[in-house]
Amino acid sequence: MPRPSQMSMVALRELVISAGPFVLLTLVLLWLAYLILDPNPPAKIVMATGSEQGAYAEFGKRYATELARYGIEVELRTTAGAAENRRLLRDVNSGVDIAFVQSGAGDAIYAVDEDKSGRPLFSLGNLFREPVWLFYRADAAQRTVSDDTLDRLQQVVPLSLNIGAPGSGAANLIDKLLNANKIDPAQMKLQRLPPTPAVVALLGGEVDALAFVSSPESALVRMLLQTPGVRLFEFPQADAYARRFEFLTSVTMPRGTVDLAQDVPPNDVKLVAATASMVTTDRFHPALVQLFVQAAQRIHGESSWFGPAGEFPNGVASEFPLAKEAARFYRDGPPLLQRYLPFWVANLIDRMWVVLASIIVILIPLSRIVPPLYAFRIRSRVFRWYRQLREIEEAAAQTDVKPAELLPKLDELEHRVEQVSVPLSYAEELYALRGHIDMVRKKLKGGAPNAEEFSA
Structure with a gap:
């Protein structure tokens, strides 16, 4: 007789065979969904910042620290500024995934002429104000006005002015301001030095004025604001500039x-101020969008020189459309699961739950075939011996075959049936088969089975 452990192994094997295709189909669907949805973000990304001493570089370090908490490495790439960042994002071969971009940093004077070729760009939200800091030497200003205070851009024309290196957002924005004031840059002594050399040149008297477009976090801005002999240009017409330039x-x-x-x-x-935003491409992983906007809330959510706490970050419309995942954050806050579960677990569930629900809807009807298939396979271990039993019984009915010759075959059949293992819930079929074998044996020996034996 089969041992209980053997019967358990049989039941388990038949269950695996019966449910195997169903489980395999489930795994294949999950694997395909994982490949298509790509729920887990890459472990490393490249972020374009700006000059080494600028605010973008400082903020980039903070983002790298924030993302490192989730196992994401942020490689910071130093650039000339926002204009170069825009070009790098649109270039599919640049390797840049995300960057700081200043409003008004486009190369064209007019927005309609802006080159938008290349990859489409999307905003993750506005981060902070970037005032136009126009610093000038007081002694140089006295050459153009009676006192040392300038309040109109036309007064800067006779001075040597550094507007930033090519590729910086400041240079392009200053070009737009000069054009609005009907000033021909060709009539001016413009220089295009990077921020640090420009400050050195200003303090050394090599240039009369310089322009930055940066947040107050810039160390160079803070230093110049407290440097004797250096004045900050005030924009009395700030409201007019804001009306003219969106x-x-x-x-x-x-x-x-x-x-x-x-x-x-x-x-x-x-002052007049541009707005810094975080911009990426349509290939940026949605999970990373969530991590960056959550980090932005922690980094930029406090009060600043130019606004109260909570003003930034925000999803107010800008020149780039807002990424869908960023819009979701500004509307609903962080995903519910990320408030209680580790990021990687919450993100996997959040990205896959719709597909998982769809797979379940498909698989529930298919799962109904597993129990009947299992029952069929178990019963077939018993029922397949009835064919041999029927052949022996039919042979006994032939006149040229002696019953004694069929008894060894019947004994062999009975021996094999004794080795059959089935779960206890199906033992009734097995005992019925053994009773039918005994009934045929009595028939071969010339005895007629009674009703009770037959029913057994």
């Missing part, structure tokens, strides 16, 4: 913002 905002730096003890600045200063 990428500019009129902002005010309150008195004492830089240094309360020294009362710097000694009065409110009106």
Whole structure:
């Protein structure tokens, strides 16, 4: 007789065979869904920042630290600035995945002339204000005005002005401001030095003025705001600039913002400001979008010189359409599962749940064939011996065959049936077969089975 462990192994084997195709189909569908959806983000990305001493570089380091918490390596690439960042993002061979981009940094003077060829770009939201910082030497200003205070761009024309290196957002934005004031750049002594050499040149008297477009986090900006003999150009027409250029905002730096003890600045200063945003391509992984906008909230969510806490980041419309995953964050906040589960687990569920639900809907009807198939395979271990039993019984009915010659075959059949293992829930079929074998044996020996034996 088969041992209980043997019967358990038989039941398990038949279950595996019966459910195997169903399980295999499930795994194939899950594998295909995983390949198509690609739920897990890449472990390394490249982020274009700006000059080494600029605010973009400083913020880039903070993002690298934030993303490292989730096992994502952020490679920071130094660039000339926002204009170069835009070109790198559109270039499929640049290797850049995400970058800081300043509003108004396009190469064209007019928005309609902007080159939008290459990969489509999407915004992850606005991050912070970037005022136009136009610093000039007080002694140089006295050559053009009676005092040392400039308040119109036409007054800067006689001065040597550094507007930033080619590829910087500042250079392109200053070009637009000069054009709005009907100033021909060819009539000016313009220089295009990177930020640090430009500051050295200003302090050394080699240039009279320089322009930055940067957040106050820039170390160079903070230093120049407190440097004796260096003045900050105020924009009395800031509101007019903001009305003319949709990428500019009129902002005010309150008195004492830089240094309360020294009362710097000694009065409110009106400025115009661009807006920095984080821009990526249509190939950027949705999970990374979530990580970056959540990091942006932690990095830029506090109050600043030009706005209250909570103003940034935001999904206000800009020159680039807002990425769908970023819009979801600004509308609903972080995904629910990420508030309670580790990022990788929550992200996998969040990306796959729709497909998982669809697969379940498909597989539930198919799963109904597994129990009947299992029952058929178990019963077939018993029923297949009835063919031999029927052949022996039919042979006994022939006149040229002696019953005694069939008894060894019947004994062999019975011996084989004794080796058959079935789960206890199907033992009734096995015992019925053995009863029918005994019934045929009695018939071969000349005895007639009674009704009770037959029913057994």
